Amino acid sequence: MIERMKVAKCPNEELSLTNCVIVNEADFSKKVRYVRVTTGDRRSFLYTININGGIRAGCIGFNIIQRKQILVELDQEIQVEPYNPDLTRQMIGTLVLEAEFLQKKSTTNEPFNTDQMAQSFLEQFPRHGYSLAQPLVFKFQDKKTLSLKVKEMEAADVEAVTTGKKGESRKLEFGVLTPNTAIIFEKAEGSALYLTGKAKARQSHTSLFAADWDFQKMGIGGLDEQFVQILRRAFASRVFPPEVVEQMGIKHVKGILLYGPPGTGKTLMARQIGKMLNATEPKIVNGPEILNKYVGESEANIRRLFADAEEEEKRMGPNSGLHIIIFDEIDAICKSRGSVAGSTGVNDTVVNQLLSKIDGVEQLNNILVIGMTNRKDMIDEALLRPGRLEIQVEISLPNEKGRYDILKIKTAVMDKHGKLQADVDLYELAALTKNFSGAELEGLVKAASSSALKRYIHLGSQIKVDPDAIDKLKITRADFIYSLENDVKPTLGTSDDALDKFIDRGIISWGNTRELLERGHMFVKQAKSPETRNMLCLLLEGAPTAGTSALAAYLAKNSDFPFVKVITSREMVGYTESSKCLRINKIFDDAYRSELSCIFMNDLEQLMGYSPIGPRYQSLVLDALYSLLSSSPPKGRKLLVICTSKRRSVLEELGLLSMFTAVLRVPYIKEVEDVRMVLDESQAMTSSEVEAVCQHISHGDVFVGVKKLMGLLDTMRVMKGVDPQKRVAAFCNLLEDEGIYTPTL
Structure with a gap:
């Protein structure tokens, strides 16, 4: 709809300072925000309109600066038509304004803080449209009125937010201001204006929406995918003007939870998000700092964090800037309600207060809460639902x-x-x-x-x-x-010292040992194979002193898995049943954080507290083992569990035997030739002594575990220098006394 309208003055000075053209509601509806003005010599200009009853119908009011720009006189007829910008392509990412004093005789040496000027500009002119080279009037606080000129406009980079990749920089002839636009002030040539602050030069002001994602410069590595995920989900909606979001009927994302092992970069990432955004200075608070011994103070601390955002939301509505609140160790204040003992209930009320501020009855749409924790399982479930900390990103170990x-x-x-x-x-x-x-x-x-x-x-x-x-x-x-x-060992690495204790005597090859090791290595390869999706559980069972623990530890140590942990009853002496379950579950949780993991669980009966005297153990550990051995690791993770047992029948009776992918039997030594191999490899005796011992035991039956036999050989090492015949006789007597060798009658 094109209209012929007469040029008029602005009704008053206040409207002149809006930099809008003034029209009557009879000429344009409230839905129209921008108009294209075409003069008699076919030159076109774009303006933001302000509907006011102080201007007559059929007239359009310009301030004196606007009339000088388009070279029109009062009562001159011009052509005016509504203009609908493409908000997906004409949003201003960076606006460069050239500034000087409006009146040259009223100059001052007083500094003008450009950061405060940028904030004031966004507040005074929300969603205004601007053309290149357009002159503006800007009254900053109680200081002198400034004359501004649009020097340069760069489009907001929507692609950078949605994909994490910087698109091509686009210059704009006309653009629409958004709450996230980066405002840069430059002093006009020859002006006496004194500018301070960060927004006075392009290179010192970084806007989220036009940034070059340089992870080297940010000091973060290995988290590219996580950054893209956060940018796409948390900030895509904030690129667009508020009216677009309102038309879609959606709310901005208000919360992000970063979780994962210690040292993976959660806190660093949160701080960099705060720095890279064109937002107010982030508020960084450690979870424990919120808590206070005085009644009501903990809740008051939460309210103070949101006070600035609430005040600006009331004052500016949808044009409010983004307020970022970063909670480090958020699990300290957001534990599941009802889980903390005590009569005060402080933890529960703090959680309630935080929930009401993020997504309560009076909703704030200008906040972003970033929480960080190593223990996601401890956080109250209500905090993790959509509308609160809805984006949950695992910051795992780097590949x-x-x-x-x-x-x-x-x-x-x-x-x-x-x-x-x-x-x-x-x-x-x-x-x-x-x-x-x-x-x-x-x-x-x-x-x-x-x-x-x-x-x-x-x-x-x-x-x-x-x-x-x-x-x-x-x-x-x-x-x-x-x-x-x-010097430096990974927390989620291998327990080499614990494994070495099981194989301090080495692995002695005899008879079936080679075959057992080959089958064991085959299962290790199977666990690494891309075709293996589920967890593999391997059980080595045999009588006491058969060497099951040493073989299992050897397989675990030589698996070349980056994560290898040992679970033994020794490290849980004095633990309650529930404490044992928590400890075992913690090791499995840590294993799921690594791409390849191996857990060695030694002597399952002792872990469960089994006693042959009677059923004196509780079922908590047994239930935990059922659950952990039957569940699959998360997608993209592979886990090999190697267990040992001295009582296969017990595991079979308890139903645990069916949980294992394979069961390998570690036998006792029964053949004289196998004894010879162990004695030769141990090098505790000379070849002639070994021959004499084998000659002696060939006249009877041998039945011994390799661990027991290696322990007896320590006696021979102590007897160095003794007559060889006496050494052989002493060793043979030990075999008979221990019931290892039984002569044939």
Whole structure:
């Protein structure tokens, strides 16, 4: 609908400062926000309109600056038509404004804070449309009125938010301001205006919607996919103007939960999200800081966090800026209600207060709560439903590419200054650091640096530093390898010390041992195979001293799995049944965080507290084993469980035997030739002594476990230097006394 309208003055000064053209409601409905003005010489200009009864129907009011821009006089007829911008392509991501004093004679040396100016500009002109080179009037607080000119407009990068990849930068001739637009002020040439703050130069102001996602610069590596997921789900709706979101009938995402093992970068990611967004300064609070011993103070602390957002929401409505609140260790204050003992109920009321603020009766649409925890299972379920902390992103251990990215970031400074030796291969280190978290990789770089620095420190009566150390200092591959072997071990790594205790005597090959090991290694390969989807459970059973624990520990240690943990009854001495269950469940939960995991559970009967005297044990541990051994690991995770047992019949009676993929029997030694092999390999006796022992026991029956036999051989090591005949006789007597050898009558 094109109309011919007469040019008129703005009805008053207040309307002049809106930078809108003023029309009567008889000419345009309230649904029209922008108009295209065409002058007699066919030049077109776009403006935001303001409907006001102070202007007559058929007239359109311009302030004096606007009339000068389009070169029109009062009562001149011009062509006016509604304009509907494409909000998907004409949203302003970055707006550059050239500023100077409106009146040259009223200059001042008083500084103008550009950050405050940007915030005030967004508040005064919400959803206004602007054309390139358009002049504006801007009254900032109680200071002088400024003259602004639109110098440059860059479109918001919707693709960067939805995919995490930066699209091509697009310049705009006309664009619409959004609450997330980055405003940059530049001083006009020759102006006496004194600008301060971060928004006075393009390079110092980073907008979420036009940012180049440089993870190297942000200090985060290996979390590209998680960042894209958060950007796509949490911020896609915030790119568009409020009216678009209202038309879709949706609400912005208000909460994100980052969970995962310690040291994987949850806190760092949350802080970087706060920095990269064009929002108010994030409020970062540790969960325990909220709690207070005085009645009602904990809840008041929660309310204070949301006070600024509430005030701005009331004042600006949908045009309010984004307020970010970051809770570190959120599980400290958001445990499941009713789970905390005590009569005060402080924990429950804090959870209730937080729930009401995020998604209560009076909903806030200008907040983003980011929670971080290592224990997602402890958080109240009501907090995790849609509308609250609805986006839950697992920040897991980095894969090999992620580890390379992290190592590259952590060694970037030393590499830049030539302190990294050429033999350091980050790809090699990434392959060697399986199951290392980001924090542990940083610790590895620190440890390697310390190893290099140590070479140039001379210890004596005084500590002296080589004066040429600055030039000589280089961090080498050997420094990293030394630190890997001695200084830094991953929390979710292998329990080498615990496994070594089971195989401190080594693995002695005899008879069926080779076949058992071959079958065991076959199951290890099967567990690694991409075709294997479910958990594999392997049981090694045999009588006491048969060597089941040593064989199981050997298989676990040589599986080359990055995560290997040991569960024994020894480490749970004094535990209650429920404490045992929690401990076992915790190890399984940790195993699910690694792509390849192996759990060695030694002596299942002792873990359950079984006693042959009678059923003296409770069923809690048994129930836990049922549940854990029958459940599958999460998608993309593989788990091998190796268990040992001395009483197969007990497991069969309890129904646990059916949980195992395979059962391997570890037999006793019965043949003289097998005894010979054990004695030869142990090297505790000379060949002539071994021959004499075998000759003696060939006249009877032998029945012994390899562990028992190895223990008896320790006696022979003590008797070094004794006459060989006496040593042989003593050993043969030991065999008979222990019931291992029975002569044939």
